[in-house]
Amino acid sequence: MTGPAIRGSLNRSRVLRAVTAGSAVTALCAVTTAPVTADGAPRAAQPTVVLVHGAFADGSSWNGVIERLQHRGYTVMAPANPLRGLYSDSAYIASVLKTVKGPIVLVGHSYGGAVISTAAAGNPQVKSLVYINALMPDVGESGMSLSARFPSALATATTSVPYRTTGGSGTDLYLKRDRVHPVFANCLSADQANLLSVTQRPAATAAFSETAKVAAWKEIPSWALVGRQDRTISPQQERFEAQRAHSHTKEIDSCHVSLIARPDAVADLIVQGATAAAGGSVPKLANTGTGLPKGHTLALGALAAALLTAGGAVLLLGRRPQPARR
Numbered sequence: 001m002t003g004p005a006i007r008g009s010l011n012r013s014r015v016l017r018a019v020t021a022g023s024a025v026t027a028l029c030a031v032t033t034a035p036v037t038a039d040g041a042p043r044a045a046q047p048t049v050v051l052v053h054g055a056f057a058d059g060s061s062w063n064g065v066i067e068r069l070q071h072r073g074y075t076v077m078a079p080a081n082p083l084r085g086l087y088s089d090s091a092y093i094a095s096v097l098k099t100v101k102g103p104i105v106l107v108g109h110s111y112g113g114a115v116i117s118t119a120a121a122g123n124p125q126v127k128s129l130v131y132i133n134a135l136m137p138d139v140g141e142s143g144m145s146l147s148a149r150f151p152s153a154l155a156t157a158t159t160s161v162p163y164r165t166t167g168g169s170g171t172d173l174y175l176k177r178d179r180v181h182p183v184f185a186n187c188l189s190a191d192q193a194n195l196l197s198v199t200q201r202p203a204a205t206a207a208f209s210e211t212a213k214v215a216a217w218k219e220i221p222s223w224a225l226v227g228r229q230d231r232t233i234s235p236q237q238e239r240f241e242a243q244r245a246h247s248h249t250k251e252i253d254s255c256h257v258s259l260i261a262r263p264d265a266v267a268d269l270i271v272q273g274a275t276a277a278a279g280g281s282v283p284k285l286a287n288t289g290t291g292l293p294k295g296h297t298l299a300l301g302a303l304a305a306a307l308l309t310a311g312g313a314v315l316l317l318g319r320r321p322q323p324a325r326r
Contacts, residue, residue, distance in 0.1 A: 047103035047127060047277040049270060051078040052093055052119075054110025054134070055203035056175050056184065057196070057257075061109070064263030065270070072267075074274065081112055085206030086142070087213075090118035103127045105274045108134050109259050110233065111207055114143060120216035127277035129222040130270050133230055133256050136222075136241035138215050143208035150237035157183040157232075161202065172202035183231045187255035196257070222247040223273045225258060225266060232256035248272065 049069055051062045059078035069076050079096045082089050093115055097104060105128045108116035113134025120126040135143050147154065157179035161172045175184055180200070181193035188196075224242035226235055228251055235251075242249040250269050254262045 045102045045278070046074065047105045047274050048075045048077065048100050049105045049107060049274060050093075050097065050100065051076065052106070052108045052112035052116050053078070053081050054108070054112040055083055055173070055207060056200040057110070058199070058201050061257065061259055065259050065267050068263055068267035069270065072271065074271075081115060083111070083201055083203040083207055085204055086114055086118065086210040087206075089207065090115045093119040094123065097123055097126065100125065103277050105130060105270060105277050107132065107270055107273075110256065111135055111143060111203065114207075114212065117216050118212060118214055120220060121214040126216070126220055128273035129217055129220050130273045131217075131222060131224040131242070131247065132266055132269075133225060133227045133233055133238060133254075133258055134241075135233065136215075136217060136224070136245055136247075137212040138244070139213060140211050142211045145211070146237060146241075147208075147233075150234040150240070152234045152237075153179075153183045153231045154233070160205070163204075171205045173205060173208075174202045175200055183256075185255060185257050185260075186231055187229055187261045188257065192260070217245040217247070221273070221276060223269050224249045225269050226251040227254040227256060227258045229253060229255045 051059070051065065053059055053061050059080055062078045066076050066078060077096070077100070079093065082092055097106070097119060102125065104123075104126045106116045106120050106126050107130040108114070109132040111134075113131045114137050116129060116131075117136060120129060135146060137143070137146060157175055158173045159176050161174055163170055163172050175197060177194075177197040180197035181188070181190055185193040185196055222242075222245050224238065224245070224247035226238040226242065226249060228235055230238065233256065239249070239251075241247075250265070252258060252262055252265050254265070259266050
């Protein structure tokens with residue numbers, strides 16, 4: 001073979017090697033950036049966590065939980081629950097949910113549980129419901145009918161105050177200040193309970209008297225936290241609700257305001273619901289080998305196949321071309 005022919009053959013060989021190596025690098029980028037679960041399935045987008053507070057409280061009651069969820073990388077919203085009535089409150093929260101893009105984990109504390117059970121109905125974005133010391137009424141039930149079936153100390157802890165607006169009038173319920181600590185916040189210090197009593201937001205009686213027309217927990221997977229020292233909603237009621245909803249249930253030693261007293265436990269339960277909403281369990285590190293999550297290990301396996309197909313092109317690309325032998 002003549003010198004020019006040899007040089008032409010070498011150039012074509014180098015171009016082929018470069019193209020093959022480029023294909024392998026492309027495969028590397030593709031398989032390492034695509035999010036996958038442990039079984040190789042595509043991972044869903046991380047959900048937004050929406051927290052709905054209950055009666056006699058506001059969004060700040062979620063502060064400790066919000067801090068922990070954000071630390072884990074979640075986007076969190078804690079809209080104000082109007083506390084004017086189950087129908088209007090759930091309609092308002094439903095309108096807030098429509099502004100959220102992507103999957104949602106909807107969380108309700110206390111009366112907020114009744115609100116999310118209605119607000120989530122018919123919304124395909126809501127993938128998980130999480131109930132924290134919450135009301136979970138079935139169709140035709142109300143907060144009042146459930147409390148009549150499962151009595152608690154709350155019955156003697158409230159006081160009624162008439163109110164009037166430009167649109168009408170009604171009755172608000174407040175917690176008696178001397179009953180906040182023993183009934184509502186018995187696992188907090190007296191000073192903390194006093195702050196809650198001073199800053200409490202009242203709930204209109206319609207919040208507890210209006211009966212549920214839907215129950216989203218029949219269609220959406222749910223998680224429930226039961227506080228064994230809860231004196232506002234009976235722990236027996238919380239267990240009953242969770243059992244009939246087939247909720248993934250966790251019991252802890254806490255009072256009604258577990259979101260304040262035990263934010264770690266509450267955040268952990270929410271993360272369980274969020275993990276399910278994202279399409280699977282959290283990947284675990286492999287015991288041997290790369291030490292990467294299994295999804296990445298699968299990606300590396302695909303990379304190895306690409307490199308074998310390329311015939312070791314990456315290594316060849318890194319070698320200096322040898323002069324042709326004469």
